[in-house]
Amino acid sequence: MLTKCISATAASVLAFMGAVSGVAQEPTRRWDPSSEMRPILFFTAGDVGRSSIELRVNEYVPLVITPAFRNADDLCVSSLQFGFDPTDLDRAPAAWHVEARLVEMRQGEATLDLKWTRRVNRADVTPAGSFTSEQRVNLREGDSRILDLIRTAHRSSTGCDSFGLTYGWGLEGPRTLSDAAIAYDLWLVQQDADGELVTDRYRVTAKQGQQVDYFFRPLSYTADGHRGGDGATAILMNISGAIRGRVRTDGNIDLTVDGSRGFTDAASTAAVASHGRTMLTVRPGETVEVLTDLPVAGRLSTFGDLNRMFGKHRTAVRITAKRLW
Numbered sequence: 001m002l003t004k005c006i007s008a009t010a011a012s013v014l015a016f017m018g019a020v021s022g023v024a025q026e027p028t029r030r031w032d033p034s035s036e037m038r039p040i041l042f043f044t045a046g047d048v049g050r051s052s053i054e055l056r057v058n059e060y061v062p063l064v065i066t067p068a069f070r071n072a073d074d075l076c077v078s079s080l081q082f083g084f085d086p087t088d089l090d091r092a093p094a095a096w097h098v099e100a101r102l103v104e105m106r107q108g109e110a111t112l113d114l115k116w117t118r119r120v121n122r123a124d125v126t127p128a129g130s131f132t133s134e135q136r137v138n139l140r141e142g143d144s145r146i147l148d149l150i151r152t153a154h155r156s157s158t159g160c161d162s163f164g165l166t167y168g169w170g171l172e173g174p175r176t177l178s179d180a181a182i183a184y185d186l187w188l189v190q191q192d193a194d195g196e197l198v199t200d201r202y203r204v205t206a207k208q209g210q211q212v213d214y215f216f217r218p219l220s221y222t223a224d225g226h227r228g229g230d231g232a233t234a235i236l237m238n239i240s241g242a243i244r245g246r247v248r249t250d251g252n253i254d255l256t257v258d259g260s261r262g263f264t265d266a267a268s269t270a271a272v273a274s275h276g277r278t279m280l281t282v283r284p285g286e287t288v289e290v291l292t293d294l295p296v297a298g299r300l301s302t303f304g305d306l307n308r309m310f311g312k313h314r315t316a317v318r319i320t321a322k323r324l325w
Helices: 010-020 306-310
Strands: 003-005 038-044 050-054 061-069 077-083 094-106 109-120 129-140 144-152 162-172 181-191 197-207 211-215 219-221 235-247 253-265 271-282 287-291 314-323
Touching: 038 094, 038 109, 050 061, 050 077, 094 144, 094 162, 109 144, 109 162, 129 162, 181 211, 181 235, 197 211, 197 235, 235 314, 253 314, 271 287
Parallel strands: 003 197
Antiparallel strands: 038 050, 038 162, 061 077, 061 094, 094 109, 109 129, 144 162, 181 197, 181 314, 211 235, 219 235, 235 253, 253 271, 287 314
């Protein structure tokens, strides 16, 4: 079997040998949810502020959101104010009273009941007056959606003609570990149909609960799925994704790993990709393997069915996570 290691240094080669020598295992213990994980609903408005409420099962939790507008003739915002007094809706130029409860939480997603009231007390802002909405929503961790949007009735000189609120659902770990940091060592392990093995390495550090991206060097293939394509006939395979970890008080680490395997032509005029998410609980320093050889729906330009060309390839990412502090 021909082995190619993209990383060049001796230290990287030694680390690679440890990462791919058989100590890794496909995640079998899966996600082991802990009662320490706290479900939250967070609200943002651009980069001016963020607040969250900790959700409870079948019990509504309230929050009042009031933007502080810089001027009286636009919707430029200097900050967001968060509180629990619904009478703020009568005093502010615009405000939202939000209530949410957790209905069900599954692996990586949750069902919530969300009800909210918007109050606009400024004559030049639309929609005017009050509006109330109530809905049941399904959210994946890290996703965000638009809650509401208001606009000025005229074009402003500052360009701040609208203001929008977004919301999303997520999990937070124990408060005592909020300052923890995690180091991730990721190896791409790409085995082609002819047995050729190609590897690449990516290392990144993140705070507790912070999602960070990872990516590997693109791999070039010919139109029949063999390594080494170049020029107009090349197909580029790109493996990338994101990882989020939370240290638990028992020392284990909960991981959410998003993976993507995409293909583009050499001129980047066409692309197709597939995406997946894996959640698992690992021991610190344990190396696990997450498969990313996901089926690809579609055809790429004149290259034909990608699953026919790459269906026998095995693409995986091996991950070692360690707490730094």
